[in-house]
Amino acid sequence: MKNKNSKKLFEKAQRLLPGGVNSPVRAFRAVGGNPLFIEKAWGAYLSDVDKNTYIDYVGSWGPMILGHANPKVDEAIRDTAQKGTSFGAPCQLEVQMAEYFCQRIPSCEKVRFVNSGTEAVMGAVRLARAYTKRNKIIKFAGAYHGHADYLLVKSGSGAMTLSQPDSLGVPKEFVQHTLVAPYNDLPYVEKLVKKHHKDLAAIIVEPIAGNMGVILPEKGFLRGLKKLCRQSGALLIFDEVMTGFRVHEKGVQGLFNIKPDLSTFGKIIGGGLPVGAYGGAKKIMNLVSPQGATYQAGTLSGNPIAMAAGLAALKQLNAKVYASLNKKTERLAQGFREIAKKAGVAIQVNVVCGMFSVFFTDKQVKQLKDVQNSRLDLFNKFFHLMLEHGIYLPPSPYEACFVSTKHGENEIAKTLRAAKDSFFSLK
Numbered sequence: 001m002k003n004k005n006s007k008k009l010f011e012k013a014q015r016l017l018p019g020g021v022n023s024p025v026r027a028f029r030a031v032g033g034n035p036l037f038i039e040k041a042w043g044a045y046l047s048d049v050d051k052n053t054y055i056d057y058v059g060s061w062g063p064m065i066l067g068h069a070n071p072k073v074d075e076a077i078r079d080t081a082q083k084g085t086s087f088g089a090p091c092q093l094e095v096q097m098a099e100y101f102c103q104r105i106p107s108c109e110k111v112r113f114v115n116s117g118t119e120a121v122m123g124a125v126r127l128a129r130a131y132t133k134r135n136k137i138i139k140f141a142g143a144y145h146g147h148a149d150y151l152l153v154k155s156g157s158g159a160m161t162l163s164q165p166d167s168l169g170v171p172k173e174f175v176q177h178t179l180v181a182p183y184n185d186l187p188y189v190e191k192l193v194k195k196h197h198k199d200l201a202a203i204i205v206e207p208i209a210g211n212m213g214v215i216l217p218e219k220g221f222l223r224g225l226k227k228l229c230r231q232s233g234a235l236l237i238f239d240e241v242m243t244g245f246r247v248h249e250k251g252v253q254g255l256f257n258i259k260p261d262l263s264t265f266g267k268i269i270g271g272g273l274p275v276g277a278y279g280g281a282k283k284i285m286n287l288v289s290p291q292g293a294t295y296q297a298g299t300l301s302g303n304p305i306a307m308a309a310g311l312a313a314l315k316q317l318n319a320k321v322y323a324s325l326n327k328k329t330e331r332l333a334q335g336f337r338e339i340a341k342k343a344g345v346a347i348q349v350n351v352v353c354g355m356f357s358v359f360f361t362d363k364q365v366k367q368l369k370d371v372q373n374s375r376l377d378l379f380n381k382f383f384h385l386m387l388e389h390g391i392y393l394p395p396s397p398y399e400a401c402f403v404s405t406k407h408g409e410n411e412i413a414k415t416l417r418a419a420k421d422s423f424f425s426l427k
């Protein structure tokens, strides 16, 4: 694998951008080595500035469920851009997108579009506090809800990768209302709720966790959270920025048939452009300005090109697409398990439609500490071996691998052949 051009670009980038990147995990710090500079992407593939081609399992960290450069999304972007790129006034596409969105997500009667998942979560938490007139929130260790100050406590993804779960620049007072519980530990949450119930505004949860690697909720966990919220008067927020339209056409809330009070979306709903959204029942959403007094605004929110791209992407997703994606993801996961077993390498593969994670451990992975106790060194070796074989995995053991509808038989076969060589070389 040549990487002369990527290396040169990275040297220059480091002089101009902190760490050479605009988002931390891209820098390969967890796995070591230099990041690759991508020149173009199509379908399930990426190629870098040194003309190496890879099968992509990052998918821009989730949005590219239809693969890269989807023709219908591209067409929507081009058509819309010709009519102006931003108005700062209402446009029809926002209404179309809102209608489509609310029809699909049963818990959302009204929705507010923003520019990122981070913004969506900030809006939802502010709204939960406004509605309940309370302050405290409970989040889970290893969950990532964007980079708002008060949510950078034991957060996953990039913050985990860099082993600095908390950030500089966040005053202690800003996180005093943030309570943290271990994922899948309902008794722990129950204790927290009991202690703080009079001031508990919300429990925010990734209903399937993806930012400490993929971790599924155990049976009864999500329903238990909902019950605790009902009893205490707090709101349940599903952060579906990653899982929304990825695991099911109605998100995790559709997959498990549980209705949260508020939910947040991002990633897929922008079709690869910057979009976020938060929504819920009318009686809560009506508190958002200008209808209510919970302020939240955005110069580019509901941007016509982003709305058009998102709508074009969502319209291609239906039950049939998810059934096929689910089958493929399961096959990949099962393939990894079988090959690792033959190679005598202990792994766990956590999997759900369109996303999976390989953990190097013989114990089940149910919460953050199980990931931390896995063999991170083996993951890092595995990552580089796979890369040498033309397979681009997320460069961190605390991330999900994403599968798109464009990953076909050939790509799966090639990935499993690479996995075989890599597992056997690990020993």
Ligand SMILES: *Cc1c(COP(=O)(O)O)cnc(C)c1O
Binding pocket: 115, 116, 117, 118, 119, 121, 144, 145, 146, 147, 206, 210, 211, 239, 240, 241, 242, 266, 267, 276
């Ligand atoms: C990616 C992500 C976010 C943050 O979204 P950005 O668009 O990166 O700001 C928030 N919550 C979850 C669950 C995510 O996966």
